[in-house]
Structure formats: structure tokens, C-alpha cells
Amino acid sequence: MNAPSEPHVRIFDTTLRDGEQSPGCSMMPQQKLVMARALAELGVDVIETGFPASSQADREATALIARELRETTLCVLSRCLPADIEASMRAIEHAAKPRLHVFISTSPLHREHKLRMDKAAVLDATARMVALARSGCDDVEFSTEDGTRTEEDFLAEVIGVAIASGATTINVPDTLGYTTPGEMRALFERLIANVPGARDVVFSAHCHDDLGMAVANSLAAIEGGARQVECTINGIGERAGNCALEELVMALKVRNAWFGADTRIDTRRLVPASRLLSRLTGMAVQRNKAIVGRNAFAHESGIHQHGMLRHRGTYEIMHPEDVGWAASQIVLGRHSGRAALADRLRTLGHVLDEARLDAVFAAFKALAEKKREVFDADIEALALDADRQRPRGHRLARAHVSTGVGDGSLPTASVELLAPDGTSISEAAVGDGPVHALFAALARATGVALDVDSYSVSSLTTGDDAQGTANVVARSDGVEMTGTGTSTDIIEASALAWLDVANRVARRAPQRVAAVA
Numbered sequence: 209m210n211a212p213s214e215p216h217v218r219i220f221d222t223t224l225r226d227g228e229q230s231p232g233c234s235m236m237p238q239q240k241l242v243m244a245r246a247l248a249e250l251g252v253d254v255i256e257t258g259f260p261a262s263s264q265a266d267r268e269a270t271a272l273i274a275r276e277l278r279e280t281t282l283c284v285l286s287r288c289l290p291a292d293i294e295a296s297m298r299a300i301e302h303a304a305k306p307r308l309h310v311f312i313s314t315s316p317l318h319r320e321h322k323l324r325m326d327k328a329a330v331l332d333a334t335a336r337m338v339a340l341a342r343s344g345c346d347d348v349e350f351s352t353e354d355g356t357r358t359e360e361d362f363l364a365e366v367i368g369v370a371i372a373s374g375a376t377t378i379n380v381p382d383t384l385g386y387t388t389p390g391e392m393r394a395l396f397e398r399l400i401a402n403v404p405g406a407r408d409v410v411f412s413a414h415c416h417d418d419l420g421m422a423v424a425n426s427l428a429a430i431e432g433g434a435r436q437v438e439c440t441i442n443g444i445g446e447r448a449g450n451c452a453l454e455e456l457v458m459a460l461k462v463r464n465a466w467f468g469a470d471t472r473i474d475t476r477r478l479v480p481a482s483r484l485l486s487r488l489t490g491m492a493v494q495r496n497k498a499i500v501g502r503n504a505f506a507h508e509s510g511i512h513q514h515g516m517l518r519h520r521g522t523y524e525i526m527h528p529e530d531v532g533w534a535a536s537q538i539v540l541g542r543h544s545g546r547a548a549l550a551d552r553l554r555t556l557g558h559v560l561d562e563a564r565l566d567a568v569f570a571a572f573k574a575l576a577e578k579k580r581e582v583f584d585a586d587i588e589a590l591a592l593d594a595d596r597q598r599p600r601g602h603r604l605a606r607a608h609v610s611t612g613v614g615d616g617s618l619p620t621a622s623v624e625l626l627a628p629d630g631t632s633i634s635e636a637a638v639g640d641g642p643v644h645a646l647f648a649a650l651a652r653a654t655g656v657a658l659d660v661d662s663y664s665v666s667s668l669t670t671g672d673d674a675q676g677t678a679n680v681v682a683r684s685d686g687v688e689m690t691g692t693g694t695s696t697d698i699i700e701a702s703a704l705a706w707l708d709v710a711n712r713v714a715r716r717a718p719q720r721v722a723a724v725a
């Protein structure tokens with residue numbers, strides 16, 4: 209069963225168990241169900257739903273998930289204690305594909321100070337508790353907690369006892385994130401070669417990130433013959449976290465020729481799953497996080513941007529679309545060069561000759577010294593200065609919005625715009641809320657259709673008469689644009705931000721971001 213040459217690596221997702229052990233990441237049963245649905249759609253092989261003996265919430269979550277997800281193996285964790293295993297059996301009894309996971313610490317430190325058990329007692333508990341689990345479930349996983357800091361001959365002995373007692377998956381955790389990739393690979397190779405029965409079960413790795421090596425160690429375990437890896441979305445988990453699912457999966461996919469193994473994950477769902485988890489837990493993903501961080505496919509420096517515009521392969525080893533992002537991003541800032549600026553100007557509808565481009569580039573560099581990021585509106589202003597042009601486009605004359613809750617009250621907006629030729633256009637629309645209605649009325653009046661990706665309002669100044677700035681990030685024909693509007697009235701600020709984008713779309717000449725695609 210554990211053929212190290214088998215190309216399929218099982219993804220065991222423990223976001224809802226070890227991931228939830230991250231300080232601040234507890235989830236309610238209903239939230240776990242929402243996340244479990246996303247994990248099932250992602251295509252993980254096993255979902256660890258919780259530790260039933262530890263809380264009512266874990267029991268409820270497991271039951272909820274078991275009722276709904278019939279195709280994915282669902283797993284629950286227990287200590288080597290009869291009461292834990294019985295609680296797990298009850299919690300998972302309605303699952304279509306149940307797995308019981310039992311663990312015990314094997315390292316000298318844990319045996320002596322934590323469990324206060326000698327080797328014989330650990331072996332005895334392993335034999336009895338794996339057999340108890342197996343009496344109620346055909347799919348039993350056994351884990352040797354702190355396995356990588358365990359004397360290797362004892363580790364092999366415990367694993368042998370677990371296999372003989374009925375375990376079908378053997379998980380060797382690097383609980384403290386202490387091991388190196390070279391050690392991990394060699395350990396798996398030796399265990400699989402030497403433990404009696406090892407080739408009849410699936411070997412699994414469970415790596416923590418205390419030294420930032422969780423993904424590398426999991427990949428090394430695969431090289432050593434593991435065919436299951438335990439991981440979490442965004443790498444959340446106890447202390448520094450667990451092996452990040454998205455990183456491991458993409459490493460196997462992008463470097464498939466090296467590893468010769470792959471997963472069944474639908475990689476286009478990685479970013480949505482990451483975002484969902486962040487929303488559910490309130491734990492943001494760092495910008496520079498591989499695969500799912502906002503900067504993972506964003507390019508700021510001129511030399512990279514120039515290369516990207518010629519051929520994306522110069523600075524990207526995978527396509528952002530393949531992991532669920534809409535597109536790569538060229539971010540204009542202090543490190544950007546002429547090629548990226550010229551491309552953005554074209555996207556915004558300004559095709560400048562060399563002399564005007566030189567002038568705009570000099571002004572852009574001066575501005576970028578003062579601002580961390582230069583936005584579309586800034587670039588447009590620089591281009592219009594160079595052209596000595598006045599902004600063209602629709603201008604807001606007036607807007608009225610009404611909203612309400614309950615019978616008969618539909619959020620409604622009416623707008624009057626002045627078109628570029630000076631004529632007045634009035635339109636009205638209803639929506640799911642006042643801003644939705646406002647944007648719908650503006651779309652009718654301008655004839656511009658925008659897919660709004662995000663909308664936010666923030667306070668620019670303080671006090672009762674504070675100015676609000678609205679930001680709209682929208683997409684038209686697949687090109688992302690940002691717009692801002694400022695007013696003491698947030699509805700007016702929102703309308704101005706939407707029009708800022710729409711006017712830019714209307715001015716836009718056929719552009720080249722597609723060259724990145």
C-alpha cells in the first residue's frame with residue numbers, strides 16, 4: 209500500500225484541528241462546516257475535524273460535517289485513552305468515510321516529563337488503544353508525537369506494534385519543527401525499509417514550522433516514501449504553525465518532474481480557501497506569503513516589470529490564475545522603470561511620445577520618492593499635466609439615495625451626470641443596499657459595466673465633519689483599475705470613486721496588460 213513510487217500523495221488537512229490550535233483561531237461548529245465544504249471542494253483526501261474528547265464544539269462540528277460531506281474521509285483525534293477513543297467513535301459514527309486517529313508521545317522528554325510513562329507502558333498503550341480503535345473503525349491512523357526526537361530503534365518498535373495492532377496509516381510528526389530535510393528523508397527511508405509491515409500501510413508526515421522548515425521537511429518525507437502529508441491552509445497551527453497546504457501542493461505540481469508525485473487538489477481553489485479561512489478566523493495572511501499572499505504575484509521593481517511585460521516566465525514560475533488569483537500585478541512605486549510606467553499609461557488611455565514620456569517618468573519618480581505606492585489616479589494626473597488636458601469624462605451633478613429595512617423599502621438611487629459633451633443624463637436603479645443601488649444607477653447613466661472587486665470607505669480627517677475617502681477596485685474586460693473619491697458625504701465619495709474608474713475605462717485605449725497573460 210505504501211509504495212514509495214506511487215504517484216499520489218494524500219493531502220490530510222488538519223486546519224480544523226491542529227490549525228485551530230493556533231492562538232486566536234478557534235472556530236464555531238458552523239464556521240468549521242463552511243471551511244470543511246471549501247476543503248472538500250479543494251479536493252483534500254482527509255479532513256481532520258477536531259478532537260471530540262476536548263470539547264462539545266468539536267463534537268458538534270464533527271457531527272455537522274459528517275452529515276453533509278459524504279465523499280471525503282473525516283478523521284478525529286484521540287489520546288491513547290479509552291474515553292477519548294469512545295468519544296471519537298460516537299462523534300464520527302454517522303460519517304460515510306470515518307477515520308480514527310490515535311496518538312502517543314514517544315520521545316524521552318515527553319515520556320519522562322509529560323506522560324510519566326516508561327517505554328513498556330508506551331508500547332502497551334499503543335497496542336491496546338490502536339486495537340480498540342480498530343475494533344470500531346477499519347481506517348485507523350496512529351501518530352508518534354515528537355517522533356523525530358525519539359530514539360530511532362524505539363520509534364521503529366512502537367510503529368511496528370501499531371501496525372501489528374491494526375493501524376492503517378502511520379504518521380511520524382516533527383512536533384517541534386526540529387528536524388532538517390536530510391534527516392527527515394533518511395528517517396522515512398529507514399522506517400519504511402525496516403519496520404515489519406511498513407509496506408502494507410501508508411506513511412505520513414506531520415511537520416511544524418518552528419525553524420521555517422515544515423514544507424521542506426514534508427517534501428523530504430515524500431522523497432523518503434511518505435504518501436500522506438498533514439497540512440493546514442495558510443500554514444496555521446500550534447506556535448509557528450504547520451506545513452502550509454498551498455505551498456506543499458504547488459511545490460509538488462511545479463516541480464513534478466523532480467518529485468514524481470502529485471496531489472488531487474484543484475489548485476485554482478487555493479486562494480479562495482485561504483481567504484475564507486482568514487475571514488473565518490480573523491487571522492490575516494502576511495503579504496509576502498508564498499502562493500496566497502497579496503505580493504505573491506506582484507512585481508514592483510523596474511527590471512522585473514520590464515521582463516514580465518516581455519515574457520511572464522522571466523519572473524514567475526507559476527501562473528497566478530492556476531492558484532486562484534485573477535492576474536499578476538505590476539505595482540508602480542519607487543523601484544519601477546519606464547517600461548512599466550508606459551504600459552500603465554497605455555492601459556489608462558494615454559499613449560505618449562518619447563519626450564512626454566520622459567517628462568512624466570521624471571515626475572513619477574519624484575512622486576514615488578514621497579509615496580510608497582503610486583496609484584492610477586496619480587499617474588493619470590501626471591499624464592494630464594503633461595498633456596495640459598482637463599479631465600474628460602462624466603461628472604456628478606447630483607445623487608440621491610434612499611434605503612430602509614423591512615416591507616416595501618427597497619434601497620434606491622437616482623443620479624444626474626454631466627456627460628463630456630455637457631449634456632445631462634439622469635438614471636435610477638434599485639439594489640441590495642444603497643451603495644449597490646448607487647453603482648447600478650451610475651452604470652446605467654454612463655453605459656460602463658464594472659465588476660467591483662472591492663469597495664471601502666475610510667476616514668481621511670477627524671471630527672464630525674471628517675472627510676471620507678472611498679476606494680473602488682474594479683475590473684473591466686479583465687483589467688483591474690482603482691478609483692478614489694473624497695467628500696464629507698460618503699455617498700458622494702462612493703459615487704466619485706466609481707466614476708473615477710468608469711471614466712478611466714471609457715478613456716482607455718486597447719491596452720497591453722494582456723501581454724502579461
Ligand SMILES: CC(=O)SCCNC(=O)CCNC(=O)[C@H](O)C(C)(C)COP(=O)(O)OP(=O)(O)OC[C@H]1O[C@@H](n2cnc3c(N)ncnc32)[C@H](O)[C@@H]1OP(=O)(O)O
Pocket residue numbers: 226229259261262263286287288289311312313322323324353383446
Ligand atoms: C501535538 C498535539 O497537537 S496534541 C493535541 C493537542 N490538542 C489538545 O490539547 C486539544 C485541547 N485540549 C483539551 O481540551 C484538554 O487538554 C483535554 C480535554 C484534552 C485534556 O484536559 P485535562 O484532562 O484537563 O488534561 P490536561 O490538558 O491538563 O493534561 C493532559 C493530560 O493528558 C495526558 N496525555 C497527553 N497526551 C496523551 C496521550 N497521547 N495519551 C494518553 N494521555 C495523554 C497528559 O499526560 C495529561 O495527563 P495527566 O492529567 O494525567 O497528567
Ligand SMILES: CC(C)C(=O)C(=O)O
Pocket residue numbers: 226311351352353354379381382383414416
Ligand atoms: C497529534 C500529532 C499528530 C500532532 O499534532 C503533533 O505531533 O504535532
